[in-house]
Amino acid sequence: MTRSRCAGCEKRSDGKLPAHVTAYLTLALALFPDDDYEEVAARVTGSLDRFGVWDAGWTVPTASAITQARKRLGRAVFAELFERTCGPVAGSAGPAAAAAALGTARGSFLRSWRLLAIDGFEVDAPDTPANVAEFGYSGSGEKQSSFPKVRVVALAECGTHAFVAAEIGSSADGEKTLAARLYPRLRGDELLTADRGFYSWPAWQAAQATGAALLWRAPTNLDLPVIKVLPDGTYLSVVIKPEVRYAGRRERLLAAARASTDLSNLDHIPDAFNRQGEQIARLVRVIEYDIPDRTGDGHHELIALTTTILDPADARADELAAAYHQRWEQETSHDQLKTHLRGPGQVLRSRLPDLVHQEIWAYLITHHAISALIAQASTAADLDPDRISFTQTLRLIRRTATGTAAIPPSGLDRKTP
Structure with a gap:
């Protein structure tokens, strides 16, 4: 018997499940949402034995034992696990990587940038007093x-559909929050990329401060005065902090921007900062277009995108418009997780808020692992990841999870509990 097995057996001597085994079982619950706790545990003991975290002499834990072990684990472990293991899937960003990925991860890159989208979705939790107190109902009457x-807002790679960051909150938490x-x-x-519902001055400031490039649809009430028309038909504009209400100052700022010979930023324009040195104006590039064959809502609607990519040589207008519409690929991510992995209309298992957080993170981690596997397969076959069925991949993983699964979650296959 290996040292890891002995350590595991010592932990099992009091009937308690080690934390790392509990984490594996929680991930397995996300993989088999229609099965009860004991059936799921029985399904995956073969794989856990092969990973070195299970002993064939152990009995399958009861549902109560798994629940108690999950309670001991708490809500923070899975958020940290996601943060550590669920990074970018489509390869490294950069011109060479983007060119190499063009045939196998279409929509993953725009030139040297990895293309991400941000959006939210909701999940139903069991109707228990604890869950109601933590998450609340949506709507009224x-x-x-x-x-x-439960509201989830996430960042996802557009090309691979993999979630790379997420936040979980209550129904009262807005997507912007x-x-x-x-x-x-x-x-x-x-x-x-982001839809117009995510725009606000603080959001734009916070996102741009990271050094990431932004491509967001502008809300209809956002004032975008023309500062300079660029050769490709796009134009530079200035967005101003809403608290700056004095019209004279706004006009001086715009006049200074129009007169400037350097429009790489507004750092040289005094009116772009308040007395505390805080920036109150940002230079943006605006791409306006419509979709002639669009029907229904939005027919002949003018779409205005704002971006931090100011030079058309760095990204053409048509490239940016196409990149923005890759944002809809995140809807595929949501559908894969909510409809195919979790099941349509399925309510979470967890009757306590800590376990709800665990369960949602487990779904996000499991979805990421499947997305990564699809991306690897698409690269090997020189296919777009969209050409590989998520549903068929999920079925294959479920069939092999009882003893031959080959994708243990990185960071969990510890040799000691």
């Missing part, structure tokens, strides 16, 4: 939801 709603916690995690080699 006759329109109140039947179950407590949760998104604000994600912006500091952006990287300088990333281009973040």
Whole structure:
């Protein structure tokens, strides 16, 4: 018997599951959402034995034992596990990587930037007093939801559909509130796309401060005065902090920007800063277009995108418009997780808020592992990841998870508990 098995057996001597085994079992619960705790444990003991964290002499734990072990684990472990293991999937950003990835991860890069989207979705939790107190219902009166709603806002790679960062909150937490916690995690080699509902001055400031490039749809009420028309038909504009209400100052700032010979930024314009040295204006580039064959809502609607990529030589207008519409790929990510992995209309298992957090993180980690596997397979076969069925991949993983699965979650396969 190996040292890891002995250590594990010592932990099992009091009937308690070690933390790392509990983590594996929680991930397995996300892989088999239709099965009860004991059936899921029985399914995966073969793989756990091969990973070196299970002993064939152990009995399958009861549902109560698994629940108690999950309670001991708490809510923070899986958030940290996701943070450590669920990084970018589509390779390294940069011109060479983007060119190499063009055939196998279409939509993953725009030139030297990794293409990300931000969006949110809701999950139903069991209707228990603890979950209601933590997460609340959405709506009110006759329109109140039947179950407590958990709100999730996430960053996802557009090309691979892999979630790379997420925040979990209650139904009362707005998407903007949760998104604000994600912006500091952006990287300088990333281009973040976002719908107009995410725009605000503080959000734009926080996201741009990371060095990441931004490509967000402008809300209809955002004033975008023309500062300079560029050769490709896009134009430079200035967005100003809403608290700056004095019209004279705004006009002086715009006049100074129009007269400037250096429009790489506004750092040389005094009116772009307040007395405390805080920046109150940002230079942006605006791409305006419509979609002629669009029907229904938005027919002939003018779409205005704002971006921090100011030079058309760095990204053409048509490239940026196409990149923005890759944002819709995140809807595929949501569908894969909510409909195919978790099951349509499925309510979470967890009756306590800590376990709800665990369960959602387990789904996000499991989805990321599947997305990574699809990306690897698509690269090997020189295919777009969209050409490989998520559903068929999931079925294959479920069939092999009983003893031949080959994708243990990185960071969990410890030799000692």
